[in-house]
Amino acid sequence: MNAKNKKIMIADDDPGIVDAVEMLLEFEGYEVTSTVDGLTVLEMKEDLPDLLLLDIWMSGEDGRDICKKFKEDKLTRNIPVIMISASHDVRESAMIAGANDFLAKPFDMNDLLKKVAYFTQKQNAE
Numbered sequence: 001m002n003a004k005n006k007k008i009m010i011a012d013d014d015p016g017i018v019d020a021v022e023m024l025l026e027f028e029g030y031e032v033t034s035t036v037d038g039l040t041v042l043e044m045k046e047d048l049p050d051l052l053l054l055d056i057w058m059s060g061e062d063g064r065d066i067c068k069k070f071k072e073d074k075l076t077r078n079i080p081v082i083m084i085s086a087s088h089d090v091r092e093s094a095m096i097a098g099a100n101d102f103l104a105k106p107f108d109m110n111d112l113l114k115k116v117a118y119f120t121q122k123q124n125a126e
Helices: 015-027 038-043 063-072 090-097 109-125
Strands: 007-011 031-035 051-055 081-085 101-104
Touching (some): 007 015, 007 038, 015 031, 015 109, 038 063, 051 063, 063 081, 063 090, 090 101, 101 109
Parallel strands (some): 007 031, 007 051, 051 081, 081 101
């Protein structure tokens, strides 16, 4: 896996999850940014990530709404989004919101790495 130069953004209002996932992805060689504020995702206009990990239940802003707006914006619509949630209907919620994939919390870190690698490598092929 060549993670070099791939930027991942984590948007989750749980600082513990953000810290753990950020450390794991950085260890794997990804460049990682993070936010606990969903509005930050919608305000991005430059230095865009190659992949967005987005929690469905963000404080102040619903991750599903963020995903829909993210996918409607011509600047960000082609960036893969993996939604994460402890909700029992995470798959359905993620697909309705336009996400490319999903992970149910608690998730296995190896599953996360496989999904991140898949979407970042897929971009190289396109």
